[in-house]
Amino acid sequence: MNRLQLLGRWTAERMTVFVAGVVLVYMFLPIFFVGLMSFNDPTSRLAYEFQGFTWDNWRDPCSPVGMCDSLVSSLQIAFLATIGATILGTLVAFALIRHRFRGRAPTSLLIFLPMATPEVVMGSSLLALFSSAGLAGNLGFWSILVAHIMFCLSFVVVTVKARLAGLDFRYEQAAMDLYANEWQTFWRVTFPLVFPGILAAALLSFSLSFDDYIITNFNHGNTITFPMFVWGSAQRGIPPQVNVVGTTMFLIALLLVLSTGLLQRRRSR
Amino acid sequence: MSVADVGETLEGRTGKPPRKRARRSGWSTGYLLLLPGLLWLLVFFVAPTIQLAATSLYDSAGSLEAGYAMTWSFGNYLDALSTYREQFVRSLIYATTATGLALLLGYPLAYAIAFKAGRFKNLMLMLVIAPFFTSFLVRTLAWKSILADNGAVVETLKSVGILAPDGRLLATSVAVITGLTYNFLPFMVLPLYASLEKIDPRLLEAGKDLYANGFTAFRKITVPLSMPGVVAGTLLTFIPAAGDYINSELLGTPRQYMIGNVIDNTFLVQLNYPIAAACSVVLMVVVVVMVLLYVRRAGTEDLV
Numbered sequence: 136m137n138r139l140q141l142l143g144r145w146t147a148e149r150m151t152v153f154v155a156g157v158v159l160v161y162m163f164l165p166i167f168f169v170g171l172m173s174f175n176d177p178t179s180r181l182a183y184e185f186q187g188f189t190w191d192n193w194r195d196p197c198s199p200v201g202m203c204d205s206l207v208s209s210l211q212i213a214f215l216a217t218i219g220a221t222i223l224g225t226l227v228a229f230a231l232i233r234h235r236f237r238g239r240a241p242t243s244l245l246i247f248l249p250m251a252t253p254e255v256v257m258g259s260s261l262l263a264l265f266s267s268a269g270l271a272g273n274l275g276f277w278s279i280l281v282a283h284i285m286f287c288l289s290f291v292v293v294t295v296k297a298r299l300a301g302l303d304f305r306y307e308q309a310a311m312d313l314y315a316n317e318w319q320t321f322w323r324v325t326f327p328l329v330f331p332g333i334l335a336a337a338l339l340s341f342s343l344s345f346d347d348y349i350i351t352n353f354n355h356g357n358t359i360t361f362p363m364f365v366w367g368s369a370q371r372g373i374p375p376q377v378n379v380v381g382t383t384m385f386l387i388a389l390l391l392v393l394s395t396g397l398l399q400r401r402r403s404r
Numbered sequence: 405m406s407v408a409d410v411g412e413t414l415e416g417r418t419g420k421p422p423r424k425r426a427r428r429s430g431w432s433t434g435y436l437l438l439l440p441g442l443l444w445l446l447v448f449f450v451a452p453t454i455q456l457a458a459t460s461l462y463d464s465a466g467s468l469e470a471g472y473a474m475t476w477s478f479g480n481y482l483d484a485l486s487t488y489r490e491q492f493v494r495s496l497i498y499a500t501t502a503t504g505l506a507l508l509l510g511y512p513l514a515y516a517i518a519f520k521a522g523r524f525k526n527l528m529l530m531l532v533i534a535p536f537f538t539s540f541l542v543r544t545l546a547w548k549s550i551l552a553d554n555g556a557v558v559e560t561l562k563s564v565g566i567l568a569p570d571g572r573l574l575a576t577s578v579a580v581i582t583g584l585t586y587n588f589l590p591f592m593v594l595p596l597y598a599s600l601e602k603i604d605p606r607l608l609e610a611g612k613d614l615y616a617n618g619f620t621a622f623r624k625i626t627v628p629l630s631m632p633g634v635v636a637g638t639l640l641t642f643i644p645a646a647g648d649y650i651n652s653e654l655l656g657t658p659r660q661y662m663i664g665n666v667i668d669n670t671f672l673v674q675l676n677y678p679i680a681a682a683c684s685v686v687l688m689v690v691v692v693v694m695v696l697l698y699v700r701r702a703g704t705e706d707l708v
Contacts, residue, residue, distance in 0.1 A: 144618050148520075155516030158509045159528075162535055162589060165546035169538060172549060183548045184555065227441035234434025245442060249449050251639070251695050253647020255664045256688045259671050260456035261448065263681055266468070267455055285448040288441060346540045348650060349664070353671065365541040369654060373545055381542035388537030392530045 166385055173378035183373075192375045199374040205364035206380060212276065212360065213345040216283035220344075221337045223284070224291025225329075231292070232299045249289045257286060258353035265354065274356030282350050287340035294339060298332025338391075453688075460681035468675045477678065484682040488666045492686070495662040498577070499646035502584035506592040506641045507634065509585070514596035514633070515626075518603075532593050540587065544654050547583050548574065551655070575657045583651035591640035599633025600626070639698065643691055663687055 176187035197203040227246065230236065249257065261282055265271055270278070306328065310320040348362035355363060365377055462472035464480055485492070517528045535543060551557055551573040561567035573579050603626060611621040649664030658665075663683060670680035 140617065147618060151512050151516050152520055154509075154512040155520075158513040158589075159531060161509065161586065162532070164550060165543045165586065166535060166538055168546040168549050169542055172546065183545075183552050185549070223441040223444055226437040230434045230437035234437065236434035236438060242438065242442065245445055245450070248692075249445065251643055251692060252453075253643060253664070253687060253691055255647040255649065255667050256456070256684050256691075257449070257452070259667055259680060259684045260452035262671060263459040263677065264452040264455040266677070267459070271468075281448055285444060288444060292441070342537055346536075348541055349647075349668075352668065362539060362541050365539065365545070366650075369541070369545060377542055377545075381538050385534065385538040389530075389534055392534065396526055396530065 169378045169381040169385070172375055173382045175375045175378070177375060179372070192379050196376045196379045199368070199376050201359060202361075202364055202368075202374070202376060202380070205359045205361045208276070208358055209345050209361040212279050212283060213341050215280055216287055216344040217337050217340040219280070219284040220287035220291050220340045221333060224288045224336060225295050225333055227288075227292045228295035228299055231296055246289050246292050249286055250293075254286070254347070254349040258282070258350040261285075261350070262353040274354050275358045276356075278354040278356065279351050279358060279360065282354050283344040283347060286347075286350060287343050290339050290343060291336040294336035295329065295332045298329055298335075302328055334395075342388075456681050457685055459677050460685045462678040462681075464676065464678040466678075468677065472678060480678050480682040481686065484679050484686065487679075488663065488683060491661055491663045491666045492683075492690075494660070495646050495664070495687075496690070498581055498584060498652075498662060499642050499648075501581050502588065502645045503592075503638055503642045505581070505585045506589050507638060510589055510592035510596055510637060511634075514593050514600055517593075517597050518600035529597065532590050532597075536590060541650065541654070544583055544587065544650055547579065547586070547655055551579050551582070574655065575660070577656070577660055579655040580652045580660045580662075583655045584645045584648060587648075587651065588641040588645050591644070592637040595636035595640065596630065596633040599630045599636075603629045635699065639695055643695070646691055647687060 171185060173192055174188050174190070175185050176189035176191070178186050231239075231242070236242075261278070262271075265274060265278060302325075307320050307324050310324045311317075315323065346362065347360075348366060351360055351363060352366070359367070361380070365373070368374060368377065458474065459472070460480055461474065461476050461478065462480075463475040463477055464483070466472035513532070517525055517532070521528050549555065553572050553574060558567065558571075558573055561573075562569060562571065567573070573582075607625050607629070608621050611625050612618075616624065646662075647664050649662055649668055652660045652662045652665055664687075667680055667683050667687070670676050670683065674680075
């Protein structure tokens with residue numbers, strides 16, 4: 136190998152790491168700004184620049200009218216949608232991996248399609264359905280919930296399915312050989328093994344639901360979720376407290392992810 | 405939960421089907437498990453889509469209060485396409501550009517995580533998914549601060565001469581595409597990582613033993629083996645980007661509006677359901693056809 140090749144390889148090795156670093160900075164720049172702007176003391180409502188430092192936004196995060204109410208609605212919806220989608224999706228995943236049934240291909244297609252459909256299409260078609268059923272005036276909490284369970288379901292199915300498919304069937308056979316009945320085998324062996332997948336699916340559902348703006352916007356009635364509040368206030372000037380919520384969410388997520396990582400490491404030890 | 409699970413999941417859509425397991429129970433249990441989930445999708449996904457298609461054929465002379473008559477007005481589609489051709493084309497251009505950029509940025513990152521990160525692998529994966537958990541809208545609004553007219557980015561570009569002295573980034577296509585690329589980048593990185601991580605390093609060693617240099621080995625071994633990830637990532641980025649209207653609304657102006665803005669506005673402000681529904685159906689058909697063509701060409705048949 137000559138020098139030129141060595142030099143080429145050296146830069147290539149460093150290049151990927153360097154580019155990867157730049158990309159990570161790109162991904163984190165907005166989060167850094169969200170954190171920064173949470174301490175902003177804006178002089179006018181439409182300011183997007185950092186104008187002065189203050190602790191006030193953190194001391195009184197609920198001061199913008201309606202923001203904390205919208206946060207509560209979002210949390211309620213995300214919580215219920217997560218439970219609904221996780222249960223329905225997990226059942227489907229078990230059926231797909233562990234059971235025989237006719238119509239496997241159309242079933243797979245039906246589960247894939249919501250993930251391949253742009254949100255704006257799903258949101259508008261739900262509105263078309265609700266209004267043709269005469270429900271346009273009664274939209275609200277329930278219609279948002281129904282929609283969120285719908286679009287989270289497919290993500291749960293694929294997540295749980297991936298975990299279930301990677302499961303070694305011999306663990307269950309071993310349990311059965313040791314005289315565990317089907318029920319005991321399921322709850323003592325299968326379920327604990329699949330649980331990380333179910334947990335991942337639930338976390339995914341929660342964040343998808345909590346963060347959804349587009350589908351919600353078509354079906355929200357008078358209920359205001361947190362993304363809807365942010366959208367609405369973006370037209371008038373965004374209160375810096377919104378960034379307090381953004382930063383807090385990020386920190387909670389980071390803590391959650393780090394702690395599951397640590398837990399996993401300890402368990403595998 | 406491991407972070408890899410999520411990547412695995414995202415890639416799982418186009419990955420290989422699982423091996424069939426031994427079946428313990430009979431047929432009926434399978435149906436019972438499927439029933440609630442599939443029913444939910446039938447009522448709240450399939451039925452609405454059918455209603456959307458029907459709405460797109462209603463007489464557009466009707467109104468929401470008076471009710472619409474079903475007149476099989478295929479003319480709605482011509483109306484929608486001719487009135488909003490610009491936004492349709494723009495959506496495709498923006499989404500394609502953003503997807504291309506995301507692939508360009510995401511591949512080195514996924515590669516570095518899979519092969520160079522060592523013990524920092526899990527930490528880096530966490531960093532990739534961490535932005536997921538901060539509100540999409542709040543993050544997009546942060547770009548407004550980053551790209552602000554007298555912010556550091558604009559000033560730097562001006563001093564280097566890339567941007568004219570009176571130039572701006574906010575309210576331009578650049579801002580919207582930057583936002584789109586940023587927002588959907590994790591959807592690109594995770595499936596790419598999942599497929600790169602599966603590559604057996606011995607294959608690369610074998611390639612080197614056969615006198616392939618680093619680049620040739622990358623081109624002939626790594627790239628082909630990472631294709632499932634490229635396909636999954638491209639789809640996962642393109643689909644939401646084509647229908648998005650948050651970035652164009654918050655970072656652009658009406659001159660950057662995409663078809664999503666049109667659908668939202670026509671449905672919710674103009675209350676012209678038939679034309680709005682026609683736009684929606686066109687978007688869906690374009691996306692589904694592109695997905696099917698792309699998946700078929702790339703050779704991954706099993707979607708779920």
